[in-house]
Amino acid sequence: MSGTVERLRVATYNIHRCRGLDQRVLPARIARVLEEIDADVIGLQEVVNDARSPHQPGQACYLAQKLGYQCRFSQTRELRGRPYGNAVLSRFPIQTSKAHDLSCKPLEPRACFQVDIQISDRQRLHIFNVHLGTTHSERQLQARALVSSQILASPELAYPRIMLGDFNDWMQGAVSRLLASHLVSADLAAFLRRCRTYPGLLPMVHLDHIYFDASLHLESLKLHRSRTALLASDHLPLVAEFRLPPEESG
Numbered sequence: 001m002s003g004t005v006e007r008l009r010v011a012t013y014n015i016h017r018c019r020g021l022d023q024r025v026l027p028a029r030i031a032r033v034l035e036e037i038d039a040d041v042i043g044l045q046e047v048v049n050d051a052r053s054p055h056q057p058g059q060a061c062y063l064a065q066k067l068g069y070q071c072r073f074s075q076t077r078e079l080r081g082r083p084y085g086n087a088v089l090s091r092f093p094i095q096t097s098k099a100h101d102l103s104c105k106p107l108e109p110r111a112c113f114q115v116d117i118q119i120s121d122r123q124r125l126h127i128f129n130v131h132l133g134t135t136h137s138e139r140q141l142q143a144r145a146l147v148s149s150q151i152l153a154s155p156e157l158a159y160p161r162i163m164l165g166d167f168n169d170w171m172q173g174a175v176s177r178l179l180a181s182h183l184v185s186a187d188l189a190a191f192l193r194r195c196r197t198y199p200g201l202l203p204m205v206h207l208d209h210i211y212f213d214a215s216l217h218l219e220s221l222k223l224h225r226s227r228t229a230l231l232a233s234d235h236l237p238l239v240a241e242f243r244l245p246p247e248e249s250g
Helices: 027-037 059-067 136-146 174-180 227-232
Strands: 007-014 041-048 070-079 082-090 094-101 111-118 124-131 161-166 208-212 217-223 238-243
Touching: 007 027, 007 124, 007 161, 007 208, 027 059, 027 227, 041 059, 041 124, 041 161, 059 070, 059 082, 070 094, 070 111, 082 094, 082 111, 082 124, 136 174, 174 208, 208 238
Parallel strands: 007 041, 124 161
Antiparallel strands: 007 238, 041 082, 070 082, 094 111, 111 124, 161 208, 217 238
16 A cells, blocks of 8 residues: 545444335435545444345445445344444555443443554554444543543554544533543534434434644534435434644654
8 A cells, every 4th residue: 555645434324224214224225424524534333244145245345345445343242132233444455453342231232343454655544433322431541441442542653543433422421521531532612513423313412523633733523414314314413524643654
């Protein structure tokens, strides 16, 4: 791989199992939304990735094949006997991936899915795709786990970090404060009049977030509100455009 990449478009999107507000499960409709976004790296939550037949791949595999992305999927639990969890789609080579368990028993299993992406010969990114719990107490525990030496503060990390996903943290609580002390928060209020991402058709709360290292420069941030996106899921995609730091020589 050669050449320098100066800008990167990143998105986070809870696709709600590809079930739209009309209750129809249409992966092709989610694919149209992703095509409209045209992001380089996409973190997806609430993905069902089973293959019901040899001619019908799971949702993550279908979206990757349809749009020409590389894909990694991480199962957090089974949903009616089918693999269910988070996925990352990337136009750049995915080097490694690992799942960090954030579960708080007996509540629903949760995870942080880490994917390391090779942007160019000397450029890499650490992407962390999360879907946190719905209770305040579990999110507090999950936030502490995220900033631990096992995940964000791991000594193995040598490149810029981006953490994105559905944080279920609509009150700007413990998760937001703790993560903002380690990473820069992509502030919707600085770019948009509306700062809410859920539910999609008439957003009332801000659940979807993007955090990033200060070495990355956030140039734009938007909610994708096309006619298709307003119907395709109960969340709206959050899309960020970054300018990457210069490559180190040598």
